[in-house]
Amino acid sequence: MRVLNKATFACSPRLFLKRGGSVNSEDRKQRVLALIIEQYIQTGEPTGSKKLCEGLPQAVSPATIRNDMAWLTDMGYINQPHTSAGRVPTQKGYRYYIDRLMQRQELSRDEQNYIGGMLGHASQNPEHFLETACALLADMTGLAAISTTPSDKQAKILRIELMPTGIKTVLLLVMTSTGLFKSRLCRLEVEANYEVIAILRKLINDYFTGRILREITPAFIQTLAVSLGDMTLIVMPLLVAVHETIRGAADSQLLLEGQSNLLAIPELDPIEAKAVLEFLSHREKLLTLLSRDEKHSAAAYIGKENGRPELNASSMVISTYKLGENGIGKIAVLGSTRMDYAKIISHLDYFAKTIGEMLSQNFEEE
């Protein structure tokens, strides 16, 4: 029984205690709740009073447990699907469990090595690396995994390169302080010989180098354009291209893996599952949800806590990895509310830590 050791109890606040409750019955109620939740997470079946007292350390009769269960039901921590069934946790129950009762189940050495080994290879290319990490996370947890590429609100433009590719086209390459390179083709109004390019390159870099990505707003571009005078017509296509490229570089990309795992959740009927999958395909909504918190430890959002009707029967666990000074990215899993939080939360934190470290290796030397 991994969850309930003396230490946890000693320091857990007596939230359950109402007038007239003894410390003993207090402890027992917490144990009962934890047991119900863990049983349910494991088997997916409601638990009855009989099975429950087998799992308790002190021998008590089912009737006693039933009283506790009745109380827990009244308080909204558990409920029963129907009269003659056992109890299952409510979302409030899960919340209490995660906050107060659960003991994290850290990864074993073996698991850590496995992850390290799998990710070690792929760490060169940031995009592929995250894809691999995501797939691995999805595989190990049996859930859908989501991650974002690193984003940095303070990210600056390091340099902008121009290279002629055709008679009237140039390749635009924007380098940012997050180690990102974004390229884009741009069609000019004039022929782009080397001299013109050189002038444009200098011009563009004078304007943009060192600026923070978020500064580059349409208004900023507009101001620039005005100040250019005669040159405006020639430079404008370039300005627009730079703007669009930067806009693309500023918001982070989204990676999804293991979506099919969602279909293996029995308590999610196909219609709900479809709604969840549909939700996942709306990148912006998902990004909003992921960027809710900046906590550095994994946080669980249970059912309605996600604030999305589609996810009422799903839980998300989100963790954050750091990259460099200000860069952050998200890694998360999505699954049924009935997931093994003790395990999953640790997994996410470990993944976040590892991803952060591995990506930073590439990054440091600049």
Add this chain to the structure above:
Amino acid sequence: MRVLNKATFACSPRLFLKRGGSVNSEDRKQRVLALIIEQYIQTGEPTGSKKLCEGLPQAVSPATIRNDMAWLTDMGYINQPHTSAGRVPTQKGYRYYIDRLMQRQELSRDEQNYIGGMLGHASQNPEHFLETACALLADMTGLAAISTTPSDKQAKILRIELMPTGIKTVLLLVMTSTGLFKSRLCRLEVEANYEVIAILRKLINDYFTGRILREITPAFIQTLAVSLGDMTLIVMPLLVAVHETIRGAADSQLLLEGQSNLLAIPELDPIEAKAVLEFLSHREKLLTLLSRDEKHSAAAYIGKENGRPELNASSMVISTYKLGENGIGKIAVLGSTRMDYAKIISHLDYFAKTIGEMLSQNFEEE
């Protein structure tokens, strides 16, 4: 009744005709088959002899139809789910229908304009463009849509650029004749001042410029490395990076949209649906499947014809778009075998044509 006009009949070969069959009964059997298939595609329910004869032009009794149906069943074009049910098409039935009976239902002017409008905006950036197109296709057909970025077996390396980004790192940029730009960070053993870079750039371009992507095999790199003598140690990291970048540029990317549509298929039970979704997440397998044929018109693969047990109850329709001289890409949909082929096939061809045209616009001017 869009499918069966005189013209189709006149030229459709009398494959059904066995000894003793009249031309009349021949025609009727084909009509019956087509009707059964179209009914089934529309309603998803088996069709009985009674309903069938309402749909036929000549008035015949249900009993006559029943004889025809018995024959069609014997020949394996249709079957009955159980004794007291009507008939549903078999995969062989669909195949015959698509090849001989079906009349393509071309897109209306409105639909064409709608597609043109939606895609018109996004045509700048190839990746985003395809994503939009895919999403639109998924949306309009209600199926899962798949596409690949253009690939070109004859694609050549146009140029390779090197730019210093850090003290010992350079950015490698490979431009290909398909209009693709792939960048990658590369760590050198030596400090990379401008002179070194210039030498390396010349060296690399001498070796690689103009070569066909597929030439760049590990063996080729090996040969190069040997011929370099003293320089090997310095240049090797660069060679490796070039090789990996090119490998990444050579195989096309895969885009998926509308996966959640697969869950709306009632005749696909959740377990099968999961298998299909899982299959979709294996990029390589999917790529293999997509590149089966190089036909320039949309081709349908019905159920087992896909050669994949996971897809036994699914159909794929694949079309090819052309880009430039040798560039091709795929666009496809995946859904239940019970899909509206007459509509979907035309859709795919129209999408392929439009995508090809729009991408080529960007491309031509080089």
Add this chain to the structure above:
DNA sequence: ATTTAGCACTCTCATATCTCGAGTGCTAAT
């Protein structure tokens, strides 16, 4: 005050039985 035994009660699940109707295949007549 808390715990426990005993018991009546409720509700689901699985199984069995029944009927209804749709759709068929066959036969004999046209």
Add this chain to the structure above:
DNA sequence: ATTAGCACTCGAGATATGAGAGTGCTAAAT
């Protein structure tokens, strides 16, 4: 070659039934 007539089959849905799990309550015991 077509059709009417008819007996037959089978699945879907409604209804009944029993077993079992689990409860809440009451009254007794600690």
